[in-house]
Amino acid sequence: MNMLYRIAKQNRIYYRKRNLLIGIAIFLASFLIFFISSFAAVFQQESYASINAFNPNWQGQYQHVPTELADKLASHPDTGEWGLFAEMAFTELPAQKYVYYYCMSDDARDMLRLKLAQGHMPEAENEIALTPEAARQLGKSVKVGDPISLSYQVLRNGKADYSQQKEFIVSGILEDTEDSAGQAFTALISNKLLERELPSGQVSYTFLFRISNRDISSTSEAENIIKNLAAEYQISEENIRINSYNLAANYTDPNMILIISIIICTVALAGIITIYSIYYVRIQERIQEFGRLKAIGMTQKELRRIVFLEGIESAKKAAPLGILTGLAAEIAALLILHANSLDYFQEILPWLSIPKLIILHIGTAALSLGTAFLMMYISMKKPMRTAAKITETEALRYPAYQNRGTLRKKARISRKRIHIFYLVRNHLGRYKTRSLLTILSMSATGILAIIVATVLSCTDARLYADDLCHGQYMIGEQIEFRNAEHPERKWENVIQDNPLTDDLLQKIKEINGVREISVFDSIFAEIPEISDKFEILGVPEENKSFLMDRITQGSVSYEALKSGEQVIVDEHAAKWYFHGSLNIGDTITYVVDTGNGTPLTKKAKIAAFGDYPLAFPKILMASDAFKGICPANCHSGCSVWGDEDYNKETENQIKMIIEEEPLLQLSTWQEYYELEQETTRDVTALCCIFLGFLGGICIMNMINTMISSVQQRKREIGILQAVGMTDRQLSGMLQLEGGLYILGTLFTTIACGSLLSWPVFLWAKDHGILGIRKYEFPFMAVCIIIVILIILEILLAAFLAHSARKDSIIDRIRL
Amino acid sequence: METIVKAEKLIKYYGTKENPVKAVDQIDLEIKRGLFTVIAGRSGSGKSTLLHLLGGLDRPDSGNVYIGEQNIFKLNGNDLAKFRRRKIGFVFQDFNLIPSLTVLENIILPLGLEGKTMEKHAAEKLLENIGLLDKKDMLPDTLSGGQKQRCAIARAIAAKPAIILADEPTGNLDSQTGLEIVTLLRQSVKEYGQTLVMITHDKSIARMADKAIVIKDGKVVGRT
Incomplete structure (x- = not known):
């Protein structure tokens, strides 16, 4: 060997x-x-x-594609398998559920995983195939060959037409893959029916495809191919869908x-x-040996x-x-x-x-x-160099029994009183590098834990629920603009007979358990930068603190907002809808149609940006600003504040009050809270497991440092005991020594962790990660870290004190 | 004369059961208050072990040691440590100073452990007596062997214990310095009315003692 x-x-x-x-x-x-x-x-x-x-195994989808373009796309070299479908109509069901009627090519059906369980696909004009869940949602129990009468609204140029009734024969039943809790259910109709209902110029197809086999290695490459293909045929970004899954x-x-x-x-x-620290200490101890x-x-x-x-x-x-x-x-x-x-x-x-x-x-x-x-190699590089540099004379200069640390001074002013704390401080001062390495290594995990805990605490289920539901219960209105069957849902019609009357609001206020209500107003406007109608929120003066307290950039008084010439824009909306192109001082032009036949074009300057709950529209004004635009009742929502987070009785009473008003919808804080709680719990468990193991690695460093500290000082401790240090004082000294490591670790962890978690929080907030909106310092996590470190330190010091006492004083002095 | 240290049937064996090394074997002895007693013997005779047992630094396999009326091995670890710092001062051959503490800090260390401090004039007098007044703020590594041992002596007598146990305090020093150290020790114990028990090989030093105990193979083989 x-x-x-x-x-x-x-x-x-x-x-x-x-x-x-x-x-x-x-x-x-x-x-x-x-x-x-x-x-x-x-x-x-x-x-x-x-x-x-x-x-579904399609990868790219282009909506509103005419037939001629579909042919061109199909023959493109980047297109692999492809299919087409057209959404012809829908049936609206209670609780905002819908059955959609599609005419679909076989390839599109395969890509969407719609498999036939019985019968055949619709061929004749009056044939239909549907999923069992669609039938259940429609309140029908059907078999192949059964007649079925359905009422549906045809979609013409993106607008829902009036409802119409038709008699179908069920030609097939699709596999039962749809979830009853879902919002959309599928029915397939024949090409003949599509041609009859919609003239060829009015049919807009959805083109589904998979990328042809090429040497693509990453998702971003695939996304680029889908986007480039769209750009080649002038398909706008809003009509592109990418199946990222x-x-x-x-x-x-x-x-x-x-x-x-x-x-x-x-x-x-x-x-x-950790390994470097262990080696660093070990080489120092073995100078004489080398x-x-x-x-x-x-x-x-x-x-x-x-x-x-x-x-x-x-x-x-x-x-x-x-x-x-x-x-x-x-x-x-x-x-x-x-x-x-x-x-x-x-x-x-x-x-x-x-x-x-x-x-x-x-x-x-x-x-x-x-x-x-x-890791081993990197950790050992410096210790290897140190060992190699040790000179022969150092073997004589350094006694084997002790490493003296850094005693560069020859003299210093003596203390008049010696106590345990002074001995500990003196010792740690001698081993500054080692002490710092230990603290840094321990702090590395702690800092990471604080950052993760900050993210987790910012995803606090309560905050998430607060963001999505302002108040314990939130009443909103169902506003729609493109549904011919429900013209009453158009905003201009809603405000003519707004169900959120003072009388209704008073009834809600009087419910037992309701502490307070906040009413908000809205107008709907067309903004050229955004394709659809956009809601602008009006905040009444009694709620002005809601508006003003959340301003993050710029400044404006509530009085100044009353004229309508200035608005506040939600900072997230500025990024999402306007792609960050808005600045304070820019002017937004919007067109409001209040239904009197003369749309009003208004301009407003952006006075400030703010951070508002997700539950609210993204452009905000004072309610008074609406008076000049819309004299009608513009109430659009009501936040209800209860005495407790959730009360079933209160919810039922609100439901009873609003049940006569089909336009009003109720959401509760509790439902959002429970949903988020479940997600947060799973993520927290995973993070804790990871941090636990990582912490384990760094704890090795502390164990090493403290063991080294006792090993190296066995003789010194022996002397201290010979001149009268009691076992209790020895334990106290080791506890204090460990305590100072813990204190240093905690200080570094909390200070650096808090500082570093702030940009991480801002990044998560800006990117909309886990719905993070508000910074919450992770007090609980900090307390847990403190408790874990203190317990660890107490156990370690007790073990080391016991180990230091194992040999007799005289054996240690003789080392 | 009053007995200050008394050992009864003191036994301390090392090694294995099959091959025991009898470091201290059934020793009975008495040391009188205020005397300078020397323990002499060849290397490995057991004299250091005996001294450590007398000072409670080590525990015997059997037997008792009384300091005054107190059987020190009846005390638990904490109480023995407190007893030691109040009643016994140690001086070791290789000084055993704490390298990171200054001369003065090393001297007042036993008092510090007791939660006490030393009056400025008392500290200065002690430092003057041992000739280290100008070195009080120096770290031990900067001192000569003799100076280190003076510092160790000052530490042993600072808390004014009843007994000073010195384990070959001149072993690492030249003969001249050794003599100076023993003289200093004698003067100090006389000044504070203490009892000095010292291990030495040096016959000239042994001659300076009031009493001598000779140890061989763990047994007392001679007393003068």
């Missing part, structure tokens, strides 16, 4: 406790990297299989790779700091190699063990996840590529192994 290898091996055995810490850090890092990347890969493959098995299922998503890369880098960084080796003729290169071999030996066992444990954990997690969904799993199994999964696992194992060894 090579002599260097033998020395490294023996050293590894001799310093086994310290190597165990490095091993644990490597184990946790490789476990985490393997588990996260392979679990994500399997989960993604499963999702892809599920998407390929059940979801299908793209993600078939191409690599660069965002996913980016997220996984960030996670791996974070884990690796935590590992590197000096002796050099004195007997070992070269710098050989010394470097010994340190390297020692490290690699630790990684050689720990990394594969971490990967195997990660594999076991992954299998366990998948078994738990699929325990109640075996049927689903069996259905997607044919779509799962087992060789691909094996290759992915080999890849993630190689990635974890490679990262673990790279």
